[in-house]
Amino acid sequence: MLQNRISALDAVVGRRSVRRFLPTPVAKEQITTVLAAASRAPSGVNAQPWLVHVVTGAASERLSCAAMQAAQVGEIGLEYQYLPAIMQEPYLSRRRKLGHDLYALYGIGRDDRAARKNAMLRNFEFFGAPVGLFFTMEREMTLGSWLDMGMFMQNVMTVARTVGLETCPQQAWCDVGGVVHKELGIPENHILLSGMALGYVDPDAPENSLVTERVPVDEFATFHTG
Numbered sequence: 301m302l303q304n305r306i307s308a309l310d311a312v313v314g315r316r317s318v319r320r321f322l323p324t325p326v327a328k329e330q331i332t333t334v335l336a337a338a339s340r341a342p343s344g345v346n347a348q349p350w351l352v353h354v355v356t357g358a359a360s361e362r363l364s365c366a367a368m369q370a371a372q373v374g375e376i377g378l379e380y381q382y383l384p385a386i387m388q389e390p391y392l393s394r395r396r397k398l399g400h401d402l403y404a405l406y407g408i409g410r411d412d413r414a415a416r417k418n419a420m421l422r423n424f425e426f427f428g429a430p431v432g433l434f435f436t437m438e439r440e441m442t443l444g445s446w447l448d449m450g451m452f453m454q455n456v457m458t459v460a461r462t463v464g465l466e467t468c469p470q471q472a473w474c475d476v477g478g479v480v481h482k483e484l485g486i487p488e489n490h491i492l493l494s495g496m497a498l499g500y501v502d503p504d505a506p507e508n509s510l511v512t513e514r515v516p517v518d519e520f521a522t523f524h525t526g
C-alpha cells in the first residue's frame with residue numbers, strides 16, 4: 301500500500317516539471333510501486349496499451365552518452381510531430397513565456413544560443429535524475445490509446461509525488477528516438493511517446509522554482525445550463 305503522505309489534490313496541484321534532481325538512488329521496489337499504481341489508469345476496453353522501459357545505472361549512462369552524441373551532431377529522428385510546425389496564438393505566447401521564464405532562472409541571456417542548447421541537452425542526462433522512464437506502445441494502436449497513455453503518464457507523475465519523488469516528462473527524447481530504440485532494443489513496431497526523468501528534487505536549484513501559469517477555468521470551460 302502507498303503511504304498517503306499528500307492528498308490527491310496536492311499531488312496534482314503541486315506537481316511541477318523538475319529540471320534538476322539529486323543523485324540519490326530510487327529503490328526498484330519504489331519504481332515498481334509507482335508503475336503498479338499508475339497502471340490502475342483507465343483505458344478503452346481495458347487495452348492497457350502502455351509499455352515502459354526503466355533505465356538506471358550503467359544503462360542510463362550508455363544511453364545518455366549515445367543521445368548526447370546524436371543530438372550534438374544534429375542526428376534528429378523524430379518519432380512523431382508533437383507540436384504543429386507553425387504555432388498559432390494563444391499557444392505561441394505560452395511557449396515563449398515558458399522559454400523566457402525558464403532561461404531567466406537558468407541565468408541564460410536571450411541571444412546566448414550555446415547556453416540554451418546546453419540547457420536543452422541536459423534532457424539527455426535526465427536532468428541528473430537516477431531513473432529514466434520511456435513510454436512506448438505498439439504503433440498499430442490508434443488515437444484512443446494516446447489518451448490512455450496520457451492518463452497513465454499523468455498517474456505516474458502524480459503517484460510519484462505521493463512517495464516523495466518528482467518527475468519531468470521529456471518529449472526531447474523523441475528527437476533522438478532512433479538512439480533510444482537501438483540502445484534499449486525497442487522493436488521498430490513500437491512507438492516512443494515520451495521519456496520521463498524520475499527522482500528526488502534538488503530543492504536549491506533555481507530552475508526548480510518555476511511555477512508555470514494556467515489560464516483560469518472560465519477561459520477554457522464552457523458551462524451549458526438550462
Ligand SMILES: Cc1cc2nc3c(=O)[nH]c(=O)nc-3n(C[C@H](O)[C@H](O)[C@H](O)COP(=O)(O)O)c2cc1C
Binds near residue numbers: 318423469494
Ligand atoms: C508530453 C510532455 C513532454 C514534455 N517534454 C519536455 C522536455 O522534453 N523537456 C522539458 O524540459 N520539459 C518537457 N515538458 C514539460 C513542459 O514544459 C511542462 O509540463 C509545461 O511547461 C508546464 O509546466 P509544469 O509541468 O511545471 O506544470 C513536457 C511536458 C509534457 C506533457
